[in-house]
Amino acid sequence: MANEQPGSLQTFWHQFSGPNLAYLLEQYEQYLADPNAVPEDVRSLFAQYGDPAQAVSASPIETQPVFGPQVSALSPRTLEAAAKAYQLAQAIRANGHLAADTDPLFAPEGSPELEPSTYGLVEADLASLPASVVGGPIAQTAPNALAAIEALRKAYCSDLGYEFAHLSSREERAWFEDQIENRRFHQPLTLDEAKALYELLARAQLFERFMHKRFVGQKRFSVEGVDALVPMVDALAKMAVDAGFDHVFIGMAHRGRLNVLAHVLKKPYERIFSEFHAGNGMASDEELAEYMLGWGGDVKYHMGWTRTFETANGRKARYVLSNNPSHLEFVDPVVEGMTRAAQDDRTRPGQPVQDVHKAFPILVHGDAAFTGEGVVAETLNFSKIPGYYTGGTVHIIANNHLGFTADPEQGRSTRYASDIAKGYDLPVVHVSADNPEACLRAVRLAFLYRETFQKDVVIDLVGYRRWGHNESDDPAMTQPVMYAKIASHPTVMEIYANELVSRGAFTAADLQKIDQAIDEELLQAYKKYPEIHTPAAITDFSEPTEDASPVPLEELKEINRALLETPPDFTVYPKLKRILERRRDALDGGDIDWAHAEALAFGTILRSGTPIRMSGQDSERGTFGQRHLVLHDANTNARYAPLQHLPGAKASFVVYNSPLSETAVIGFEYGYSVEAKDALVLWEAQYGDFANVGQPLFDNFIVAARSKWGETSGLVLLLPHGFEGQAHEHSSGRVERFLQLAARNNIVVANVTTSAQYFHLLRRQAARLKNPRPLVIMTPKSLLRNPLAASKPEDLTNGRFQPVLHFAKIGEGAQAVRRLILSSGKVGVDLAAEMSKRGEEACAHVATARVEQLYPFPADRVKDVIASYPNLQEVVWLQEEPENQGPWNFMRPRLQELLPASVKLRYIGRPEQGFVAEGSPDVHNRVQAEILAQALANDIH
Numbered sequence: 001m002a003n004e005q006p007g008s009l010q011t012f013w014h015q016f017s018g019p020n021l022a023y024l025l026e027q028y029e030q031y032l033a034d035p036n037a038v039p040e041d042v043r044s045l046f047a048q049y050g051d052p053a054q055a056v057s058a059s060p061i062e063t064q065p066v067f068g069p070q071v072s073a074l075s076p077r078t079l080e081a082a083a084k085a086y087q088l089a090q091a092i093r094a095n096g097h098l099a100a101d102t103d104p105l106f107a108p109e110g111s112p113e114l115e116p117s118t119y120g121l122v123e124a125d126l127a128s129l130p131a132s133v134v135g136g137p138i139a140q141t142a143p144n145a146l147a148a149i150e151a152l153r154k155a156y157c158s159d160l161g162y163e164f165a166h167l168s169s170r171e172e173r174a175w176f177e178d179q180i181e182n183r184r185f186h187q188p189l190t191l192d193e194a195k196a197l198y199e200l201l202a203r204a205q206l207f208e209r210f211m212h213k214r215f216v217g218q219k220r221f222s223v224e225g226v227d228a229l230v231p232m233v234d235a236l237a238k239m240a241v242d243a244g245f246d247h248v249f250i251g252m253a254h255r256g257r258l259n260v261l262a263h264v265l266k267k268p269y270e271r272i273f274s275e276f277h278a279g280n281g282m283a284s285d286e287e288l289a290e291y292m293l294g295w296g297g298d299v300k301y302h303m304g305w306t307r308t309f310e311t312a313n314g315r316k317a318r319y320v321l322s323n324n325p326s327h328l329e330f331v332d333p334v335v336e337g338m339t340r341a342a343q344d345d346r347t348r349p350g351q352p353v354q355d356v357h358k359a360f361p362i363l364v365h366g367d368a369a370f371t372g373e374g375v376v377a378e379t380l381n382f383s384k385i386p387g388y389y390t391g392g393t394v395h396i397i398a399n400n401h402l403g404f405t406a407d408p409e410q411g412r413s414t415r416y417a418s419d420i421a422k423g424y425d426l427p428v429v430h431v432s433a434d435n436p437e438a439c440l441r442a443v444r445l446a447f448l449y450r451e452t453f454q455k456d457v458v459i460d461l462v463g464y465r466r467w468g469h470n471e472s473d474d475p476a477m478t479q480p481v482m483y484a485k486i487a488s489h490p491t492v493m494e495i496y497a498n499e500l501v502s503r504g505a506f507t508a509a510d511l512q513k514i515d516q517a518i519d520e521e522l523l524q525a526y527k528k529y530p531e532i533h534t535p536a537a538i539t540d541f542s543e544p545t546e547d548a549s550p551v552p553l554e555e556l557k558e559i560n561r562a563l564l565e566t567p568p569d570f571t572v573y574p575k576l577k578r579i580l581e582r583r584r585d586a587l588d589g590g591d592i593d594w595a596h597a598e599a600l601a602f603g604t605i606l607r608s609g610t611p612i613r614m615s616g617q618d619s620e621r622g623t624f625g626q627r628h629l630v631l632h633d634a635n636t637n638a639r640y641a642p643l644q645h646l647p648g649a650k651a652s653f654v655v656y657n658s659p660l661s662e663t664a665v666i667g668f669e670y671g672y673s674v675e676a677k678d679a680l681v682l683w684e685a686q687y688g689d690f691a692n693v694g695q696p697l698f699d700n701f702i703v704a705a706r707s708k709w710g711e712t713s714g715l716v717l718l719l720p721h722g723f724e725g726q727a728h729e730h731s732s733g734r735v736e737r738f739l740q741l742a743a744r745n746n747i748v749v750a751n752v753t754t755s756a757q758y759f760h761l762l763r764r765q766a767a768r769l770k771n772p773r774p775l776v777i778m779t780p781k782s783l784l785r786n787p788l789a790a791s792k793p794e795d796l797t798n799g800r801f802q803p804v805l806h807f808a809k810i811g812e813g814a815q816a817v818r819r820l821i822l823s824s825g826k827v828g829v830d831l832a833a834e835m836s837k838r839g840e841e842a843c844a845h846v847a848t849a850r851v852e853q854l855y856p857f858p859a860d861r862v863k864d865v866i867a868s869y870p871n872l873q874e875v876v877w878l879q880e881e882p883e884n885q886g887p888w889n890f891m892r893p894r895l896q897e898l899l900p901a902s903v904k905l906r907y908i909g910r911p912e913q914g915f916v917a918e919g920s921p922d923v924h925n926r927v928q929a930e931i932l933a934q935a936l937a938n939d940i941h
Contacts, residue, residue: 013052023083023133024052030135039132082133084119085126085145089134089152093177094165096156097430103462104434105401105485114157116149138181155180159438160445161430161460166422172453176427185444189437194505197231197436198496199514204230204259205493206515207269210522211258212471215276219470221301223256226398226463227492228439230256233362234264235440236394239447240360241317247342250321251335252364253328254301255398255465257321260364265305265321269525274532275300286533294744295536296708302326303709322671323709325700328369332379333664334701335361337671339390346611346679349649351641356391356454363395367417367460368403370395378664380424383456387615387656388668392450394443395421395458400465405478418460426456433463434492464489537710541744543856544771548763551604553797557587559603563642571634580628591790594780595626597755600796601762602629602653603646605680610766611651612643613676615658615669616684616718623686623720626784629655651678658683666694666717670701673715673772680766681715688719688733688778689916695737702774703741714772716765721751721778722826723880723928725921732881732916733778735854739890742855749855751778751825751887753805756791757852760801778825788829803853804861807832808868817847817869818940819876822862822895824851824887827880827931834932845938854887863898875899876906878935880928882913908934 013024024045030037031046038046046052091113098111112118116126126146131139134148138155142148156162164176179185189197204227211220223229237248252260261267283291290297304323311317322338324331342359344352363379370376382388397418403411414420418428427449431442439461446457464486468475476483490498500506564584566572572580583596592600602612617623620630631640643653658665666683673681685691691698705711719733738749748765752758758777765775783789805828809817823831828850835843849865851858866872875895879886888907896905909931918924 013049021052023079023086026086026135028052037135039130078129081121081125082129082145084121085129085133085149086135088114088116088119088121089136089149090165092149092152092156093136093162096153097161097163099153099157100161100430101159101435102161102430102432102460104432104489105464105482108157114153136177136181152181155183159432159435160442163418163422163428163430166425167427168425169453172427172449172455175449175452179445179448185441185448187444189440191505194500195514197440198493198500198506198511199518200231200234200263201227201436201493201496202511202515203263203518205491206518207259207262207522210519210526211273211276214273214526217472218276219299219301219472220258220276221254221256221470222465222467223259223398224466224491225400225486226256226433226461226465227259228433228436228463229364229396229398229461230259230263231436232396232439232443232459232461233260233364235443236362236447237264237319237360239444241311243447243451244357245360246315246317247339247359248317248319248362249335249339249342249359250319250362250364251324251331252321252398253324253331253366253369254326255366255400256364257301261305261321265307265319267305267307269522270528270532271534272300273526273529274534275303284533286535290536290539293536293539294541294707294746295538296704297536298323298325298708304711323705323711325696327696327700328366329373329375329379330663330667330696330700332363332365332375333382333667334671334674335363336379336382336388336390336393337668337673338675339393339671340388340668341672341675341679343390344652344676346652346676348652349606349646350644350652351654352611352613352652354389356389359390361390361393363393365395365397366403367397367399367401367408368406368411370397370417371412371414371420372403375663375667377420378659378661379667380421380426380456381659381661382664382668383424383426385659387654387658388665391454393456394446394450395456397458397460399460399462401462401482402465402469402475402479404469405475407479416460418458421456421458424456426458428458428460430460430462433461434495436492436496466491538706541707541746543745544768544773546764546768546771547800548604548608548760548767550799551763551797553587553793555604555607556600556793556796558648559600559607559646560584560587562646563599563603565642565645566631566640570631570638570640571636572631573634576628576631587793589793591787592755592793592796593626593790594755594758594784595622595628597759597791597796598627598762599629599643601759602643603649604763605766606643606646606649606651606653608766609650610769611676611679612653612682613656613669613672613679614654614682614684615656615665616682617658617660617686617690619684620655620657623684624781624784662690662692662694663697666691666697667701670697670713670715673713674705674711677712677714677769677772680762680769682718683715684718684779685720685733687730688721689729689731691717691719692734698738698741703738703747706746706773707744712772713774714765714769716762716775716777718777718779720781722781722783723917723924724782724826725918725924726781727919728916732885734885735776735778735887736881736885736889738776739855739887742890745856746773747855748773748775748853749778750775750853752852753780753783753825753829753850754789754791754795756795757801757805759791759796760799764801780826783826783829786829788832801852803851803858804849804865805852806849806861806865806868807847808865809847813844814847814869815871816844817872819846819874820866820869820872821846821848821876821878821935822851822865822891823848823878824854825880827878830880830928831878831932831935834936838936843936845940846936851887851891854890857891857894859894859898862895866898866903872903873940874904874906876908876935878931879907879909880931882910882916883907884912885916 027038099108129145131142131148138151208222304321306320308318339359339361343354346352429442442459449457669683721733723731
């Protein structure tokens with residue numbers, strides 16, 4: 001083709017360089033896609049001389065260029081002007097947002113790149129060029145380049161600012177050019193639509209003003225200044241439902257939340273009013289009784305709401321505004337998880353079948369938080385990852401130029417609050433909150449993009465904050481100039497009212513009637529609210545009692561055989577095949593290790609009809625190379641998950657390796673578990689202490705959601721835990737933190753020591769999904785392959801999970817016991833190994849029991865263990881964690897309450913430390929040996 005052109009022809013392109021050559025190269029790329037897309041004179045050059053890239057790749061030939069008669073009229077000067085005109089056009093497309101009117105308070109900054117003079121062009125140059133030199137759809141209708149440039153300015157530098165030039169996909173960039181330059185989303189509003197938009201803006205403002213007067217000084221985190229957010233979210237939700245979505249999930253922080261609740265979710269005004277509390281009264285007996293049971297409730301601007309309704313064609317749909325604490329952006333991954341759960345069909349065996357058109361996510365962010373909180377970046381990173389992908393989220397930044405009292409330059413290093421999104425290959429649309437019709441156009445464009453490309457998109461809604469961070473705050477103390485401007489700035493309701501009147505669409509009297517009707521509606525709701533008391537959503541705080549039925553041995557054998565089967569053409573990695581083959585006969589009296597028991601438990605759960613979703617760093621294989629739920633063909637790297645092909649399974653199974661993140665992944669899996677109440681959802685930390693960075697999810701969602709929002713979850717947290725000389729970051733799952741958070745049967749905390757116990761605990765959790773509590777398991781590391789933690793087949797088929805494992809002594813043996821050693825987790829296995837080494841006689845004075853379920857504390861069972869030793873003088877709590885960590889401070893008062901006055905309670909373990917574990921394995925070995933020796937010493941007096 002072009003490279004086959006004779007050398008004499010190749011020399012033609014060497015007379016062009018710099019911007020001229022760049023222009024020709026761009027035009028040639030368009031020519032290859034569609035010859036008619038480039039000007040006729042340029043097309044003739046390509047037809048005769050081929051690819052202009054030869055000017056770059058080939059060596060210059062010292063001969064005179066050969067000019068054909070058809071190009072004699074196209075002078076180098078004309079080509080240079082054309083190239084510069086094209087550069088100008090591309091600059092407008094890429095940077096027109098700098099000149100767009102998208103900020104209610106500040107004029108656009110503009111850019112020299114948008115001026116013809118920067119390129120040495122004057123109007124006459126542009127007028128002499130054909131429109132085709134600017135390229136793109138706009139060139140099809142303009143008479144010349146000057147008109148095309150003016151049309152581009154109108155498209156890119158008016159009331160919307162676009163950032164899409166950074167997108168890696170040429171198809172997406174071309175799509176934006178087509179949408180913007182052909183104005184495909186610029187449908188004018190009908191009179192009814194304009195009236196509805198005005199009414200929603202009026203409701204937003206009058207609602208805020210009503211509360212401002214009636215509930216003086218009380219926080220509500222007003223939407224005023226970004227009022228257009230309300231019609232934007234409402235329009236997006238309606239578009240989604242009209243397009244066939246059944247679910248719309250919305251996540252947002254507290255600013256504007258009450259308005260969205262009232263006007264998008266349709267939470268009754270009187271219900272919202274009833275949630276205002278001046279703080280100078282006393283709770284009723286009913287409210288106090290609810291609190292004493294365990295109900296906490298929450299402030300009005302944290303609570304969510306669900307609106308279920310029937311569409312015009314009789315289809316049921318729902319909007320869900322997710323609950324969110326004051327940790328602004330932590331709801332983001334939660335909403336993504338809820339959305340994915342609603343999109344997944346888990347009713348069939350195999351991998352869940354995702355339909356991204358079943359549920360639609362909308363996330364509303366603050367400008368300072370969008371840049372400042374890392375969970376936002378973690379959530380944006382989900383946008384293309386298979387296990388977390390939701391088909392595209394519309395993000396709206398409610399941009400009020402402030403982060404509490406910090407100016408933008410104090411809170412970010414970028415021009416726009418939205419700039420972080422560009423790193424994830426997402427487009428951004430900027431719009432002024434004072435231009436409600438432009439806001440709806442931005443929403444329409446965003447929805448079209450999501451539907452076309454199934455990708456996230458960001459709208460930067462630029463407004464202001466009419467009041468302070470809250471309504472009792474005076475923002476003029478820190479931003480006096482800006483707030484002087486805001487004080488005299490008209491509201492968007494006023495701006496739009498004047499615009500509608502000036503268009504002749506409505507009279508001022510028409511709009512006044514709308515306002516009066518809204519005011520009356522608010523007043524009537526206000527009169528009702530004193531009689532409203534919303535009862536606690538949860539009143540049963542008792543411990544769940546459901547459990548799984550036993551599994552016959554033959555069924556376990558069937559499952560085991562199936563887990564070892566692979567397709568005929570699948571080659572299991574030889575080393576792994578030998579490891580897995582050890583499991584083949586394990587159910588014929590052999591030992592079942594931890595990962596084997598887990599796989600069998602999953603198989604039984606799937607056969608009972610409960611779907612399973614599991615994720616975490618390295619969870620497919622397992623951090624310690626123990627799990628292997630996904631196999632990789634040694635020759636092709638093809639993947640095969642045996643549990644997705646399990647005979648008799650009645651539900652889906654999937655396991656994902658997560659991104660190298662904890663916070664957002666925990667939030668996602670929590671959200672998934674909230675929405676998918678039928679599924680066993682598990683998140684596994686690579687090491688238990690890696691969960692540290694997810695603490696806000698534990699504190700504010702996982703342990704508290706049921707008692708403050710009535711939101712239930714059966715999420716399982718698997719936290720590898722155990723002191724094995726691996727230093728500070730690979731030892732502790734921080735069990736003490738979960739025990740500190742445990743109350744009113746809100747969670748289950750376990751540290752189990754045998755594979756059978758783990759098997760039964762997983763099955764019990766699946767059986768309790770109709771009355772769920774989150775389950776936190778301190779999972780093992782070295783115990784994964786320790787023979788003392790392995791179980792026999794009958795341990796799986798007989799019995800159930802035991803909260804306390806008591807290694808009972810009877811008869812004379814019980815009479816000889818003076819010390820009962822209680823422990824939890826790996827140290828109990830270490831103790832058993834040490835006792836076996838010392839022999840029965842040397843340990844006759846001690847008995848042992850392991851508290852496998854730390855919370856809810858199994859008081860009755862521990863009491864029974866204590867009572868079985870009539871000559872008991874001492875109960876020791878043995879742990880490997882430092883004294884100020886681990887279960888000790890939780891266990892001490894509970895054990896003390898159970899002991900007779902004659903029995904002492906004693907702690908044996910590491911001393912208090914400001915760190916978790918020893919940095920040296922040698923120090924670890926010495927300390928571990930000493931605490932075991934102390935526990936077994938016959939020094940009872």
